[in-house]
Amino acid sequence: MNNSQKLLATIKSKNIKQSSRYKFALKNILFWVLFFLSIIVGGLSFSIILFAFSQTDLDLLSYVKNSKIGFILSLLPVLWIFTCIVFLFIAIFGIKSTKTGYRYSPLLIYGSSVLISIIIGTILFSSGSADKLERIFAKNIPLYNSLEEQKVALWSMTDNGFLSGTIIKRDEDITLKDWNNQEWKVVYKDAIIRGNQQLNENETIKIIGDIATDNYFIAKEIRPWEGNGRQYNSNKHGGQ
Amino acid sequence: MDIQSKDCGDISDEVLVERSLQSIDYFGCIYDRYEKKLISYILRISSFSVAEAEEVLQEAFIKAWQNLNEFDKSLKFSSWIYRIVHNVTITEWKKTQSKGKVNKQDLNEELFHNLPSSLDIANDFNKKIDDSYIREILDSMPEKYSEVLILKFLEEKDYEEISDILKKPSGTIATLINRAKKSFMQVAQEKNISFTI
Numbered sequence: 085m086n087n088s089q090k091l092l093a094t095i096k097s098k099n100i101k102q103s104s105r106y107k108f109a110l111k112n113i114l115f116w117v118l119f120f121l122s123i124i125v126g127g128l129s130f131s132i133i134l135f136a137f138s139q140t141d142l143d144l145l146s147y148v149k150n151s152k153i154g155f156i157l158s159l160l161p162v163l164w165i166f167t168c169i170v171f172l173f174i175a176i177f178g179i180k181s182t183k184t185g186y187r188y189s190p191l192l193i194y195g196s197s198v199l200i201s202i203i204i205g206t207i208l209f210s211s212g213s214a215d216k217l218e219r220i221f222a223k224n225i226p227l228y229n230s231l232e233e234q235k236v237a238l239w240s241m242t243d244n245g246f247l248s249g250t251i252i253k254r255d256e257d258i259t260l261k262d263w264n265n266q267e268w269k270v271v272y273k274d275a276i277i278r279g280n281q282q283l284n285e286n287e288t289i290k291i292i293g294d295i296a297t298d299n300y301f302i303a304k305e306i307r308p309w310e311g312n313g314r315q316y317n318s319n320k321h322g323g324q
Numbered sequence: 325m326d327i328q329s330k331d332c333g334d335i336s337d338e339v340l341v342e343r344s345l346q347s348i349d350y351f352g353c354i355y356d357r358y359e360k361k362l363i364s365y366i367l368r369i370s371s372f373s374v375a376e377a378e379e380v381l382q383e384a385f386i387k388a389w390q391n392l393n394e395f396d397k398s399l400k401f402s403s404w405i406y407r408i409v410h411n412v413t414i415t416e417w418k419k420t421q422s423k424g425k426v427n428k429q430d431l432n433e434e435l436f437h438n439l440p441s442s443l444d445i446a447n448d449f450n451k452k453i454d455d456s457y458i459r460e461i462l463d464s465m466p467e468k469y470s471e472v473l474i475l476k477f478l479e480e481k482d483y484e485e486i487s488d489i490l491k492k493p494s495g496t497i498a499t500l501i502n503r504a505k506k507s508f509m510q511v512a513q514e515k516n517i518s519f520t521i
Contacts, residue, residue, distance in 0.1 A: 087359060087378060088352040091385050095348060100386060102345070105393035183396055186491035 112183045119178030122171045123197060127204025129168035131214035134205060136161035136231050141307070147292055149244050158238060161231065172197055236263050239290050247301050248290040248309065254283055258303075260291075268301050275303035332357070337401035345392060355385055358402070361479075362409050368474045369410065370417040371463075384412040403488035406479075410471075410489055457517045464511050469504035476501055 085093070094100075140159050148155045175197045179185045185193075208214050222230030239248035240263055247270070249262035258270040270291060272283075281287060288309035293302045332340060332353035340357075343350040359381065366377040388408050395404050462470045475481045475489060483501075487494045512518070 086356075087382070088355040091355050091382055092348055092352050094382065095351075095386065095389055100390060102392050103390055103394070108391075108394040184398075187487065187493055189493045189495050 115178050115181040115185070117178075119175050119182070122175035122178055123200050124204060126168050126171040126175060126197070126201035128208060128214075128217060129164045129171065130201050130205025131208035132164045132218050132231075133161050133168060134209040135214035135218060136164065138209075139231060139235065141290075144238075144246070144292070147245055155244070158234070161234075163229075168201065172201060175201075240264075242295055242301070245292055245294055245304075246290070247293065249288070251283060251285050251287045251289060253285065258283065260289070260301075266299070268299050270301045270303050271296070272303040272306060276305045278305060279308040281306075281308050338397060341392060341395055341401060344389075348389075351385075351389060351392075354401075354405075358405055362405070365406065365409060365474075365479060366413045368478055369471060370413050372413075372417065372420075380413050380416050381409065383416070384409040387412060399488050400485060403481075403485045406475075406481075406485075406489045407491065414467075457512075457515075461508055461511045461515065461517065464515070465504070465507055468500060469507045472497060472500045473504045473508060 142159070144159075145152060145155065176193055179188070179193055179197070205214075208217070218231055221228050222232065236248070239246050247260070247262065247268060249260045249268070251258055252261050252267070253259040256273070258272055260268045260270050262268060270293075272291075275291075275293070277283070281289065283289070283306070290307040290309060291301065291303045292305040292307075294304075296302050332350065335343070335353070337354065337357070340350050340354050344354065362381055362384075363374065363377050366372060366380050367374070370377070370380075372380060384405075388405055391408070395401065462473065465473075471490065472486060475486045481489065483494045483497050486492075486497045490497070492500075
């Protein structure tokens with residue numbers, strides 16, 4: 085018996101069957117689906133990263149009194165950066181695992197995956213979907229620390245000179261209720277008022293300044309809760 | 325149905341695959357067609373004995389039989405079967421090595437006679453080289469380099485075929501071959517093996 089006869093005899097005696105062609109086709113399709121889904125998730129994450137940066141007052145770094153590195157880390161949307169990177173790698177794994185995926189150069193695979201995610205992310209961010217998506221996450225995932233919560237935490241770092249909350253009364257000073265329902269007297273006569281705000285009751289504001297004594301805060305700059313107000317002309321309170 | 329190799333002589337690989345899916349006997353023709361080449365390839369990328377290489381080839385063909393529906397007609401069949409044989413051989417060879425059962429064979433056949441002349445195309449090596457030296461150099465090189473050199477210069481595969489066998493992009497293969505050539509000459513120098521030009 086020669087070797088080919090031996091081979092055929094083994095296959096017949098052990099009744100070795102061929103795998104279905106549909107199994108292979110399905111496997112190939114699944115890897116393509118994995119690639120596209122991962123690219124989309126990467127794009128969604130990227131859109132939220134853009135949204136997070138658009139909401140972040142990056143200029144605050146110059147005001148920070150304590151650890152700057154810790155502060156930078158608190159500003160970064162770490163979860164979304166991590167998600168974006170992980171799904172990019174999954175997308176790359178997906179396309180490399182397709183039947184002909186190995187033929188594409190690594191540069192093409194990495195470049196196109198990143199580029200597609202950036203395009204999807206930018207479109208979602210520009211259309212305002214990133215904001216909605218982030219809110220959906222915040223509402224539905226109990227352990228998720230939303231960007232809004234991160235913002236509140238950042239603007240409650242009174243030791244670093246950041247305070248925020250709702251105006252409950254304004255006369256010579258502002259009486260402000262912070263997010264823990266603690267009341268503060270804010271001296272703002274020398275403060276720069278950013279943005280198109282009237283400092284009316286029930287308005288939510290952010291303040292950069294210093295703690296004077298317990299519950300007394302000397303404001304250097306007041307900003308609207310949304311954005312940093314730099315798109316508007318600023319003015320000194322004394323000039324109002 | 326009993327089909328002999330002589331009955332398959334003029335039939336292309338791809339048609340034989342189609343027919344094998346209908347009748348297993350055609351699969352024997354494919355085996356016969358590739359047996360010598362692939363045994364030789366197994367011996368080049370491992371240090372199995374001929375008997376062990378035959379066992380490995382049987383195993384690889386059983387795997388090919390199981391996956392015959394996966395064969396992509398955009399590939400050459402030879403690339404596909406080389407890929408399977410390559411993977412099975414490497415897996416089996418690593419198993420042997422992990423068991424500490426390294427069994428170096430002295431190959432007296434002229435398996436390597438093409439290599440030096442192909443390696444230095446510009447200078448055209450044309451002196452007779454001791455085959456065992458080449459074997460020694462290849463064994464000392466990283467696997468990623470020796471495997472491309474063997475495929476390119478001993479199996480005489482082109483870049484696209486090597487790309488399909490090793491599942492790496494053609495550009496990567498070209499880079500690997502260039503580096504492998506340099507690595508080959510470097511190892512040769514380190515071992516004081518000189519190739520007379």
